[in-house]
Every structure is written in C-alpha cells, then in structure tokens.
Amino acid sequence: MTDIDPRALRTAFGAFMTGVTVVTAKDGDNAPLGFTANSFTSVSLNPPLVLVCLANSSSNYDALVAAEGFAVNVLSETQMDVSNTFARPAEDRFADVGWRDGPQGAPILDGVSAWFDCRMHKVTEAGDHVILIGEVCAFDSTAAPGLGYVRGAYVTPSMAAQAASQATDLAVTALIEHEGHVLLVDDTQGGMMLPETLATSGEGASAAVARLLQATCPSAKAGFVYSVYEDPKRGRQHIAFLCQAAEPEAMKGTFVPLSRHALDDISDPAMLTMLERFSAESAVGEFGIYYGDQSRGEVRAIV
Template sequence: MTSLDPRALRHAFGSFMTGVTVVTSHDQSGQPIGFTANSFTSVSLDPPLVLVCLANQSRNYDALVNGDGFAVNVLAETQIEISNTFARPAEDRFAGVNWHKGPAGSPLIDGVSAWFDCTLHKTVEAGDHVILIGEVKAFDVSPHPGLGYARGAYVTAATTAEPAGTGPDLVVSALIERNGEVLLVDDGQGGAMLPEALAGPDGASATVRQLIADTGLTAEPGFVYSVFEDVARKRQHIAFLCQAGAGAPVRGTFVPLAQDGAGEAGLEDISDPAILTMLERFAREATLGDFGIYSGNQRSGEIRQIA
C-alpha cells in the first residue's frame, strides 16, 4: 500500500492507462458486488477524490448510492476475462476471481494494475447516471501494464501485434522518461529518435522490454501512450511510456522535455515528425500531470484523456 502523499497520488493517477476498471463494493448483507466501468477520473488531490459513473438502471444502484464506499480496480492487460465477467449479468461475479478486503472495506481484485479504496464522499445526479465521488483512503500501483479499450476492442500489448505477413509492420518504441527528461538515441542519419524496433514473434510487450534492456536502464513498460498508422511507410506504431530508475544509460542520452518552464527544448534533432509531435504533446501533458492516449495516423487522430 502506497502513502497518500499528494505527489505519490499524482504519480499513481498518471502512471497507467485507466481504460478498463472494475468498481467494487458490498451490498447490505456484506456480499461483494461490482461492475466494469471506463469512466474513472481523478477529481482532486487535496482531499484525494476520484469519481465513477453508474447507470440509474444498474442492479448495483441502491447498494452503491447508499453504501459506505467503493474501490476502483484498474485491470491489468491479462485480465480481459475479468472485465468480461463483470460486464455481463451474473449471479456471482466474484466466483472464480481472487480478491481480498481492502483497507477501507471494499473488495480488491488480485493482480490488478492499480487499486484505489475509497469512502463515499458525495453523489451527484447526472441524467440517466449518478456520479459517485469517493475519497481515496488507500491505494497501490503495480508494474503490470493496464488494459485499455478503444474502438470497440480491448487494447493490450499482446493483441496489438499482427502476425507476420498479414498487415503493416508493427514498430514498437520506448518513451523512457525520468525527471522531466526523455531518452533519445542516434537514428544513424545525424538525428535523434526514441529507442524502437520491429515487434518480434513474442509480441510488443517483449519487444519494449528488450529495448529497455538494451539501454542498460531499469524501467517497466507502462501504459500504451500512442498508437498510430504511418500509411506512407505501411507501418503501425505503438509507443509505451516507461518510467526509468536511477543510473546512466549505456545507449542514448536523456534530453530535457522543457526548459525554464516555457516551451519544448532539446527535441529539435528528432527526425520523425510524428514522434516529435508526440513528444511535444507529452511535454505539455507532463507539466499538467494530465495524460491522454493518442490513436489515429501520423497526421491526425484522437486523444482520449486518462486519469
């Protein structure tokens, strides 16, 4: 369990993709209840508040609106079946799911990317939904990459890779960040680039781990920060945000994203315009602590805000 220090909490909100969550609580008889949701948002750091949205027609409406609190379980990329289980009608959604009681009393699912255990702070009626605002009493974040959902399909490192010969090449890059700086490597043509490679037979997740290992740094792949198609070069590009630990890289150099709090600096050697645009966006979002995941092509697309 992690300290409720505001800086730790801000890092937790920004360190994973919150596309798929399971909101859990218990009914009046003490039995666990839960549902799959993708409307989890941070509201405040002082006090630490988060919100989720619940349909007025939900079978869990009375228990959650009149209950003591709830937990938000941010699913890991290996937990698609758990997401499906809690999205479908079932008598006991917790059957076959490993879980334990959290510090504030709500059920916490084992193996998730992160969890936030909350007491109920306030409810707000909003059309055909009710907004549940919870005060975070305890939370924790694991190194497991989060499970996303976009365009009607789950987004994971494993499912992003296409079999060889069935589509465009999949290029994986590592956006390795540390203390406001990003790691750039020589592109071999007098410019700079992110560490990148074609996805290997073991998929994108294994590829990004190898990219990190090649730098000599200690880091874990975080959430998928950007997915875009380079139509001209027939490539699909996926970038993972990775937080690096201490130590000097054996390959590449850390370059500041911003200087003196104004504008982007140190990125002028980036040779790929699409990557430069992505890093300029990351520099702005890192300053605000408000991240989004991009999907589209190298010219235009959509940014989905995440907590």
C-alpha cells in the same frame, strides 16, 4: 483530508483513465460486491475526487449508495475474463478472483493496472443512474498496460500495435517513463535518443518492443501506442510505445528529467517533437496519439 500527492495522482489518472474498471465495495454484512464500469472519471485533484455511475436498476444499488466507500480497480490487458465476470449476473463474482481489503476496506483485485480506494464523498441522483463521488484515500499503479473497450470490443496495446504494423521496414521506439524521467541512450552522432530497434523479418511490433525493453529496461512494460509516423525517404514506418518502468534502473542508457537541457541533446527531430509533446501532456495528465509523417500529422486525443 487524506495526504495525497497531487502529482502522483495526476500521473496515475493520465496513464489509466481510459481503461475498463471494476468498482468494488462491501455491503452491510461486510460481503464483497462489484460491477464492471467504464464511467470512471477524475473530478478534482484538490481534494482528490473521482466519480462512477451506477444504474438505478442494478442489483448493487442499495448496498453501494449506503456503503462508506468504494474502490475503482483499473483492469490490466490480461483481465478480460475478470471484466466479463463482473459484467454478468453471478452468485459469487469473487469466487475465482484474487483480492484483498484496501486501506479503506474496499476490495482490491489482484493483477490490476491501478486501483483507487475511496471514502464516499457524495451520492447524487442523475436520471436513471446515480453518481457516486469518492474521495481518494489511497491508490497505487503498476507498469502493467490497461484494458480498453471500444465499439463493443476489447482493445489492448498489443492489438493496437499489430493493427498499426503493416510496413515491411518497421522501427519500434520505446518512450520509457518513470516518475517524470525518461530513458535516453547514446546515438551514433554524439547525442541522445530514445531506445529504438528494427523489427526482424516476420516480427511484429509487440514482439519487437518486448525485445527492446528486455535489452534496455526489463522492469518496463509497454502501454499504449503513442506515435505512428512514416519516414518516406527511408521507406520506414515508426511506431512508438509509451512504456512505464517499475524501477529507475536500466541496462542501457540513463533516466533523465524532461528538462530543456536534456531535450537539447536529442539529435532526431521526430523524437525531439515527440518528447516535447510528452512533456506538455504529462503536465496536464492528458495524452494523445500522433499519426502522420516525420514533419506533419495530427494528435488524436485519448478520451
């Protein structure tokens, strides 16, 4: 079995499993093929297995069930055109898409949020579809946020932020993570806090978090909205973004492990609750979005 770090793989799954994917492989003539899919699922961490589903009516059916392996490319939020290209019939879907061979030989698309290159483990018939189970032999993920698809429409982190940011007084928080560490900055009370800024007049949440990241950790990129809550006493709406940093370096603050000692330094109760939830969710690789106020609300699972 390939030597895969289960913790790193769990982190990649947790960050990207809800996105739109393009499954790619090579046919018998070594020509690339691929299709858009949102039925990408983690099966096992030991051994590292994933599955995708393919319709029996697909033009790629014969080639894929006979392939030695396949790759799952998790598209970034700027790749709607790539999703559309691989979702529609075309003579050469790869003509206008940059790609390279992965370590196992399946095509890896340029600019994706993450990719998983797999050896074919098992092919199972399932009604009018076939289930392709692959063993992950190599993978990589970036800080680029993924592309979602809900109820017949694409969804990106920036769209979600614009929909949520309707309050006049808007505070934007960045929960910036890198390999199990989060970025904390000094607050004004001798403690620590997550990086935060107030949106300026006419500035949306997306622009505010981009400005905040540039000032604190330029290598980080905003992912999905992680928490939305109100502070009625101050007349303020809070939106927290879960962000991924490419490097553990910051212009302000320090990356610290999510230990009890680090959490004890958090002075804001709402931020403390958010970090405790993030620590618990990171351990299992399953995340949710909090809606409510500073003391009461609900977490809606991302499925």
